[in-house]
Amino acid sequence: MSETPALSHLCRGMFLLSMATLMYELILTRIFSVLMWYHFASLAISLALFGLGAAALCVQLLPHYFPEGRLEELAARYARFFSLSILAFFAIFVLFRLQPQFAFKVLSFFHQPFYQPFQQGFHDRAIPGALLLGLAALYLVTALPFFFSGLTITLLLSRRLAQINRLYFWDLLGAGVGCLAIIFVLKLVGGITGILAIALCGLLAAMAFAPRRRRLLNLTLLATLLLAGVGNHLGDFAEIRFARGRYEPHLLWSAWNSFSRVAVYPAQSQEMEHAWGISRAYRGPIPDQLGMVVDDSGYTTLFRWEGEKTLDYFRANLIALPYALKPEADTLIIGPGGGRDLLAALAMGARHITAVELNGLIVQGVNNIFGGFTGELYRHPKIRLAVDEGRSYVRQSKELFDVIQASAVFGRSAPAAGAFTLAENNLYTLEAFEDYWEHLTPDGILTISRFIFERETLRLVSLGLELLKRQGVANPTAHLAVIKERGLANFMLKRSPFTEEEIALLRREVRDREFEIVLLPDRPPGEDAFGRLVASGGSAEFYRDFPFDIRPVDDDRPFFYYMYKPADFLRLLTFPEKSNFEDRAVLTIRNLLVVVTALVLLCLLLPLAVKRRDDLREAGSGRRMLYFACLGLGFMLIEIGLLRRFILLFGPPIYALAVILFALLIFSGFGSLLAERIAQGRERSALIRILLALVLLSNLYIFALPPLLAGWVAWPLLGRVLLSVALLAPLGLLLGMPLPLGMRLLHRDGSTVAWSWGINSATSVLGALLATVLAMNVGFTWTLLAGEAVYALALLSILLPGYERKT
Template identity: 30%
Template sequence: MRPDLLAVAVVSAGALAFEVLLARLLAIVHWHHFVGMVISLALLGYGASGSVLTALQDRLRPHAAPAFAVCALLFGAAALASVAIAEALPFNALEVLWSPRQWLWLALLYLLFAVPFAFAAACTGLALACVDAPVGRIYRADLLGAGAGCLLAVGLLDLLRPDQALPAIAAAGLVAAAIVLAGAHRRRAAAGALICGAAFGIAAASGWPGLHMSPFKPLPQVLLVEGTSVVAERTSPIGLVQVVRSERIPFRSVTGLSLANRQEPAEQLGLFIDGEGPTPVTRFTGDFAPLAYLDATLAALPYRMAERPRRVLLLGLGGGSDLLLALRHGAETIDVVEPDDGVASLLRGDLAAFAGGILDRPEVALHVETARRFAARQGAAYDLVVMDASPGRGGALAETFPLTVEAFAAYLGRLAPEGVLALPHALRLPPRDSLKLVLTALEALERLGAREPARHLALLRAWDSVILLVRRAPFDAAQLAALDRLAEALNFDLGWHAAMPREAADRFNLLGAPVLFDGVAALTGPDRAGFVARYAFDIRPATDDRPYFQDFFHWRALPLLWTAVRSGNAGLLDWGWPVQVATLAIAVLSGLVLILLPARVLAGRVSGRAGRSTAAYFLLIGAGFMFVEIAVMQRLVLFLGDPVHAFAVTLAAFLVFAGLGSGWAAGPRRQGAAARLPWIAVGAIATLAAAHGIAARWLSLPDALDAIPRSLLAAAAIAPLAFAMGVPFPAVLARLKAGSPALVPWAWGVNGCASVVAAALAALVATSFGAQALMILGVVAYLFAGLAQQRIP
């Protein structure tokens, strides 16, 4: 490959690797609400760079190689500096509900991270404008490099923490600068770029820029305690797992522990994932006597009923407490499903002596994969399936496929005829998690043909948590009597079951009113739909199309919730929604100022039918592309197992195959069909989008493929759709270049602005209406674009 084309590929790989890395960094430093923001700000950088280059390309053409090298160097430096500066900003996402100042810090964060992408885009733009090579070859180098960069980032995150991988990714800019300077016979300058690369290596070795989590996350708060330190760590694309020991104030965390318990809990370590936790890791020496207090927890209830479970499935390893409980009660076979190998490797490695080697016991089998995929397979029937349904680390706008109606149906399908599904979770008031779990279970039971699904449920409560028990068969009188006796003995409150009166609820841990009983009674009554519609929180069940279990936000309840926030009850309104709305507002303003306004100036006076039609067409295809891409990304989370892999694979596949489609459309043989190409592409997009929906459901079926074959299969499913989506932009842009060249900057600016705004808007649409609605909206945008292009000369 020519040096200049190799340099384009290297800097493009660095930019896309930085985009994937940035999603993980923001999740660790802040929270998991920033994927849409990352895509949007990357597009902002590319769009703003295009506007500037359009104005300066004639001046830069005689100095193309040095200008490329400077931009590549600045990309690497800006990637490092932007992370270091962002970590020093006093942005606190939790305060966006009541502090307008945080919106300004969020805007600065947004613009700051767009800078590295602007420099990377400038490299590609300079190559397209100044390099003496066919445009198709330059574009191919750019897209192949970008696709490789997405996959490179996932590989690096398997080996290094995001802050440790950052210098390696930033060094791509320095390597690209050295390549292009050496190719232009500027060897001293190339040597200087490599020396700068060595400085990046020294910075990485010294731990700069480091990883500085928000001080409001649980882990930084725990580390403020004297004598507390991180004793073990594992990293992966899924999460950063850290284990903490506290010498002065030891961990003693037992969820759902009865107030009647009289035994001191065993020694513990605290396990944190992306700074969230702690999940307790309990000391175990092989003697179960010090763990007798576990019998006084809500989680022990299924084991203490009439028939003790022999085959147990634990959907999630956590710190091993559920596994210890199953071992204590003599389960003969225990299958443990854990998607993050970092957690399992810690319990088998650094913490094996402390945790008693529980994963290596003969009755225990560990499966490193997602709960949903394991449960959907055909296999043994279990007497007990346990999943902790407490709020996860993803927040309201994170996909939670393990808690959808389809997932519950799969779990119930793995139960023996008398088996039980146990769903312990944290108590939140007013109740929302508990009611959403009940409604999800009811719909799953109805799908499985249960005639009286209300009789299959039982809900019990401790002072801090709740457990929902769901059976394949209805609870009989003897089983309900056993639950009543256990609740009485351990001072647990009956939340709801079909045979209890309202007066039996809330006898020990009083809430003022039996809100759980009343809520479940309404959900199992004839006016379920009316109750769900009137409730202050959105408790509709999550589905595979809309897998946002932790999203309880109702737009119509906003005035009431805002009043509660202003009076000090900020916890009633999840801050994920305000962050997304703020991101959308910032994207609109930034796109207008940094992309659309410069494009308008460069295009001169844009008016008349041609200007309006051009704006409409490129606005619609820009929005349509982002809507379809993000809908596909969400659908692939279930198949690929986690959002980071889905993010990387989707970006890589769309970049490569849309680029191939663009190159095909720009070929000389297609110029004669330029007027028909957009309509052909739109028809293909609509057909392939429908086919992709069918393919996504097929891909969600269980299989035994490893990560790499699954990624290749996902890319193959994306390829035809992405190829078709790459055609509309160059097909009409070529017509503008030939007939109305003044409109080209206008078209570029409108398309860039639409992409920036649509990337931020897509997250809100998907959360409110689902991935299918987002896909339909994208296809509709392409159909209207087909109509608009007919009016472009």
Template identity: 30%
Template sequence: MLRIPGTKVIDRYSSPLGLIDVVKSAITPLRHAPGLSLNATTEPPEQLAVFTDADNMTAIDRYDGNPETLSYLDQTTSALPYHLHSLQNILILGAGTGSDILQAHYHAVPRIDAVELNPQVIDLVEKKYADFAGHIYQHPHVNLHIGEARGFVATSDERYDLINISLLDAFGASAAGLYALSESYLYTEQALQADLQHLSPGGYLSITRWIKMPPRDTLKLLATVVNACKALKIKDPQQRIVLIRSWQTSTLLVKNGPFSDQEIDNLKQFSSERSFDLAYYPGITVEEVNRFNILPQPYFYQAAKALLGADGEAFIKNYKFNIEPATDDRPYFFHFFKWKTLPEIVPLLGQGGMSLLESGYLLLIAALLQALLASLVLIALPLVLGKDRLGIKSGTQGYRQVVVYFVCLGLAFFFIEIAFIQKFILILHHPIYAVTAVLCTFLVSAGGGSLFSKRLCGNRAKSMIRWPVAGIALFSAIYILGFESLTGFLLELSGSSRLVFSILLIAPLGFFMGMPFPMAMDSLGQTAPTLIPWAWGINGCASVISAILATLIAMQFGFTVLVFLALLLYVVAAFNFP
């Protein structure tokens, strides 16, 4: 952005939630209107660009109170629900700098609930640039809520004519290799179920996504919506869904009830006037699709027909990218990588095919290989070569037990820790809060468990190790199998209460997890003290590997598999207590 003549950063704010930059251009007007119709006859007003962590540009529009200055917002795909039916109250999840609020204001919606996680963004629009933005957050029709979208929906008893989620992440999210590694609990089956349950009769859930080619995001979202409808025992999802696209964005609507003939007529008129392509509506024909923003094949129409038909699972399995529905157990919405597609993509990298490579997953593989290599060279090899100096004879049973025991501990401890950090993002609403609370609680409670473990050491240690392992297995199994119920309960609490309950849930597990390591160290101190440095090294090596391996396993198989694999490792460790 700063390469554009006349642009400069005029404000910068920092917090744990991100670094915010406000950019202004004195020469070249900034124009941010994602997916704007190529037929648009109006342009955006003066804008200030806002970046969070130098990514995902949004804009603050200059607004003087005249709704006509906002007419460009009616030329985007996200305006569709306002043309199908009169809307009385709506919920905007991820209000940000306010463009979705302005869009609703342009359509004279009487009541708008707006939710935004980052209070600094709110301060920008509500205070610092309030005059520039037209005091939109102080408008009597707008009710502003600072909080996380999923948590707000869980605690709300309100039903809405429209719940709107628009472009809450950067265009290059998966291709950049960053978002593929991060969790998003906004687009999971459970999240969409909660959204659908908060619609009034005839209400709409509207989700606008960037379009990537070949299609990925939109199709994965549609597959997730279909599964959410099935979970809610909705028998006719194909009658409740419409999908349109522009050259840059797509908008998926899910209605609480079948679409009427009048709504379908309004949909066709809205799309035709703006040259938006119809991708799916109940009763669509192949002659109606791929008319304006023409693709080699009507990919979105073909995918929608397959996903909403009897061949949905086969389509997902055979598709070039991973479009399996995201769930709370596998909340990696931006993970599209499939190994079978890699041989096709590699020859295209020199021809502009980099955007096809979902590099985030491959970066994890590369990091895992580096960690394995470093571990073998710096720990395993010296241990093998230095056995004689340590007094270790070939075939010594105790030596093998030390290796197995501390490798299992290093892997298992981090498997559980990372699984719970990622799980508690949903409860505590942000990775920063989850890492801080979960990691601190694990370390402090594990320290308490280490202190207590002195009572279990000595000659009885080999038999006593089963008790901490049993405690770890019990609490982990209860939490991971009952997490959906726990989440439903905790999301309805206030922020401080969620934090307290999170600490109380994690502390007993951490307490037991703190015992196996010092118990084995005490045993080595009595029988083979020369192995203590190597036990530390082996455990540290396994910990580095497990931090990467845990994310790979969670992305591929889910958190439940990850935790139960950790429990298996603890059992193996118990049988190899040195």
């Protein structure tokens, strides 16, 4: 069916605006990960809800402000406002550069007291009252683009109900392309200039909606965006100089890629003298250092290369202990960052080192930007570099290693697609330990360093105990050792039992270096947490009685850093004065869950209950609300559950984001087009079949997908991409049909389309949050099953009588 010129304009504009909106949400997760705590990237969720929900409510309650005869003009106006509001968001960063003290006052709450590279902020747990006004203003300015985008999209879908399949197709297609486009935008121009690129997409959408209107204004705004973008890209006048509320006055270098921002700064003297893991007995020279920060919480260090003089310093580091047991080791180092692990391995005489670093910007900084300082460390003759995700590399490798090392590899990264991930990490799961075990030589050592005061080392010991049980080891404690130096602990798991000679060597190293023993095979378990854990053998009784959750995590629930028990998280919803242990990330998601739920109920239901009582009292209106709420919740539960499942297949999480979201959104768009072929009057029977097929098919993805993905890991990347897209196509087609068909079935006169769209949008955002809460407490399998159950509830709302609005 050919499109009329007007519909063609609307479809092009819908595509561009939807693409820009998703890109804006994704870029917010990146920017918030730098400005604030990593988990505050989830603020993008509530921003999207606030904007999209308020827009749908305005269209529903104030229809006289949005006459149908001016649809193209209004769509162009609000798309232009979308672009202008993003330009206003960009202006905040210009203001921050011009007035750094103002920026410090607004952002200083988001400091991290454990690190000292930059100026510090407040130590209070609560937000100081004086900051609330600034944070509220920042919130509102950031939410405005979602509001104007929501106005445009809601108007298009509610005023062109007859073409909803076509328009919804372009909406999903734009969102899918946005998933890919943001990767290239961030890589090419970075996060702050990328804001202007998104504003440009919004302006192009305005020009597509009404090509002949406001030409002079559009050209002026276009020139402004281009000049500002080129100026910032070349002159750096609006780039971020704050990370987690600390002012970075003397940055030496910063760059963005699709999943991080990396910056290098001069190291302070107290950092060099009190580096984590260095022996207190060391009296030799300290190499010159530069600090490197990834987003807001990934800290690593660059060291000046001075040959043997440099290496003495690293022989005295805790992370060098495994090499005392394994001279001339063939070594695999995961996440070497600035190079501390590499230098320790070189200092201890490792024969060959494979370095697997996920972030290419770190490699660029070490080898190229500061290559004269580091000696181009990653190009050392003994080092082979692989830019890859560590777990994925191990699964594909056929080599065996004497030492597999991962020292304080950080996993706190921004959430994908606006979904709050709370730092899941597939490097530290039971299946990961099994992968490492299979790639160790018969007496090889897995060594992982973590900060002992964060309780993460306890979870490493629990993972080691469970792995050894599964391998049929009779005496697991004979394979485990934990030694610490101040706050850093070195966990070692040896494939064969530690020999008496090796234990004696470790004791000499501990004595000479003034380290401290936490666990050794010949040491009787003490009364501390480590001793009681080992003495219990990792029993269910021990884990049940322990105050927080240190049970082994697996690939289905890979939240290594999350240590609340499910019952404790539920108690947090009652806002207790004290909890078992404080975790700002968990408290944030608790607060966000409460706030978002309240916004959904108050902004979308209460005003409509007061002002549109006739609509609410009609037969079937309650089921109509339930139906569209289920579609929003169910889509996000399934989408996020699948996204996390595919991360192991693709390695770098950005690949999974690009492939999975792109495939699901694109095929959902084609599903919307296919639904257009269903004849009027047959929507109900078609929906029953589609929802039933969706529920049944989702079981295959829940239970059959993991073994399939495990078998594809060794395939070439292109093959994995094509197989994944083909696998997701049927599900995507089905996911795209229920919304446009439901709009046709349940809105014969179109009077409450905006309301239904608003409910669907709001519950989609709520679904992203609920998906994370479920995943971190019960795992991704139950998250996917919850999505299936929600779609089954949508099916029930169609099957029961009273489903259709009476006209």
